[in-house]
Amino acid sequence: MSTAIRVTDIARTFPVRVGLFSRPKLLRAVEDASFVLPSGGTFGLVGESGSGKSTLAKIVLGADEPTRGEVRFGDRVFGKEARDSDKRWRQRAVQAVLQDPFGSLDPQMNIGDIVLEPLRIQRRGFARDALERRLDELLAQVGLPAEFKRRRPGELSGGQRQRVAIARALVLEPEILVLDEPVSALDVSIQAQVLNLLKDLQDALGLSYLLISHDLAVVAFMSSHIGVLYLGRFMEQGTREDIVQRAAHPYTHALIAASEPDALDVKAIGGEIPSPLAPPAGCVFHTRCPSARDVCREDAPPVHWLSATHHVTCHFPLTSKA
Template sequence: MTTPLLQLDHLSIHFGDKAVVQDLNLSIARGERVALVGESGSGKSVTALSILGLVENARQAGRILLDGDDLLQKTEQQMRGIRGRDVAMVFQEPMTALNPLFTIGKQIAESLRLHEGMRPNAARERGIELLRRTGIPEPERRIDCYPHQLSGGQRQRAMIAMALACRPRLLLADEPTTALDVTVRQQIVDLLIGLQEQEAAERGMAVLLITHDLNLVKRFAQRVAVMEKGVLVETNTTAALFANPQHPYTRRLLDSEPRRAIEPIAPNARRLLEVQGLAVDYRAPAKGWRSAFTQSSFRALQDIDITLRRGETLGVVGESGSGKSTLAATILGLQRPAQGGIHIDGQPVSTLRSANSRRMISSRLQGVFQDPYGSLSPRMTVEQIVGEGIALHRPEVDATARRRRVAELLDEVGLPADVLPRYPQEFSGGQRQRIAIARALAVEPELLVLDEPTSALDVSIQQQVLNLLTRLQKKYTLSYLFITHDLAVMRAMAHRVVVMKAGRIVEIGETMQVLQAPAHPYTQALLAASLVASAAA
């Protein structure tokens, strides 16, 4: 039992001439929880994928020993027998990892059929038991659901159920909580710890967690390994590493917690945005055989009243499904309100009928979205993406002046002008978000609607983007409607905060007052979950 369950022995991975992992030595004992942390591009995910033999077109050297057996020497057919049975993986985004054409039950049953030869009825019963074990309500019904019919937290639980179906010896978890709100994130962390401890006692299952969430590391891991640019720079117990980091890169990561540096709002700042009595309905198909003929209505927002002044940041927090993104889409004109009014500088947006009037409002109001991978067209160059708004709203600007303005905007967000002819897929997540911000600034707006703009970024890149937004707000007196589930980001960025639950505002007030003395039980629960997530393991 002294032999490590997993041992990475001088592992190196090259794509062409580029080394993405260099001479990596790392071991994981049976029953141990180890976190591998570092910025995007540090080699974390490619290391995990190499354990599963899923790295294509790469040159690999060294050894990957699972119970002393070198996985790099296995054929593809042999690795198919190992994946899912001995080593399983929980991916960051379940909507892309789950097959949208098959029910959750069929996807769980596939692994049981391939690795254990289980018959359909037995596999279904095992699937129901796994869903119940991972905390999905009504597992007998949910097992027949498709991925899109589950919430984000339920999809991640289903992914964990699939990974645990064959009771693997090693579980790889790649950013399993990144896109989840604070309460669901805490539930998933508690679930993973409970399942691992149970499986560790019975089978010695270990977990390798890939993450940039340092609060999650403190809560989950017993030992931490830090990677920088493909090199392992520090390894220690979790408590020792957080108390006394040795490497400068580790210290820089730990110092990346968002800091509050916003300017106070001018006393005479005018009201830029007013939302009064806003309600939004969604049409949803009725259940049963009548679904093809009738529709039911679901109220996503109810009685929303908010104001936003020039130069102010209004934060919006709440769990998934609370109505935050629906609010953003409605203010941006991407969702028609059922009732209520939205005013920009006192002018009702809903009464604007002409294309010129709508264009005038859109030039003052722009959005930056959560996923920079999905919000930028892969078929357009950076110059075309950033310059599109200028061409639409200022047609009198010729191509030469437009190109010069795009270069100025890119410089404003910290990107060199030589990126103009390149495409979004050539950039990192943080760089793509900078491009999205430059695009929003191109039409010189007064209000930016920021819908989870940093949730997909690692801690140091997140801090850079937040610093950029703070600097731009000071320079241009921008107003931000800032939607996030990260209370640390909210504390750093918002002057006032709105707390939403089930489509309604349950609390609103000055940020520090709400965070230090929350009045509503739901706000108190959010803060309690955040404090637990921030506590050391």
């Protein structure tokens, strides 16, 4: 199977000043992250706030540069240097849909101009009637009536605005969409409609998705492959079935327990997330892990491969054989 995205050993640090006169400290937002998204699949990145999801998304999009590591799309390599032709390819072929359907659309523009704007930015000349046809086709694809093109974002509901954002992401005929919390600002009843639309578009257009959500239920519904991030590190990765049915990392278990419909408290994971400026020694999850033992406080855990598709970074993975 061909590969849409291959991320290898990506790290991103930010120098952060804690006090006015203190020396900057290095915040390790992402540490040695690697994953593969097969073409036509969806890689779901899940983790709590601050785990590094958006940082990884921006690096894949080219909106941020990694401190180390490389991103490949097929045989196009984005490492320390990238070819200009590959950068131009990425600007067209990798598009984003972000969380905020309120902030991301210019309130002064009408929907038609918003959807077609990426074509203008790329200076692609089209005849007026060809643009109109493309606009009508895109609005139909995202389930909006053609007359919406003359409305402004303020006249639309949150779900309709997110459909506009999706149409705009599709106008340049991308191959990959980066979806960063695409439904988390929407009512739960609307979330399912937008997720189903994204699935239909993926099938119809052969798209590959990098999907980001703090909500494991959203990620499990959409993804062929899942990676669980905590403090910028992958705790566990596998196919959807590996993660949903055979989770082996204590943090994944906690996320699953917190996402059960009858969970008493969505914050079922005890304790606070440590500061990313001072991550715990040993296993970064040890301060909250019910399975932690002495070795976890001292030694970083190794990667255990549980199958050809499933790996976990833990001294004591919770496998059924254990």
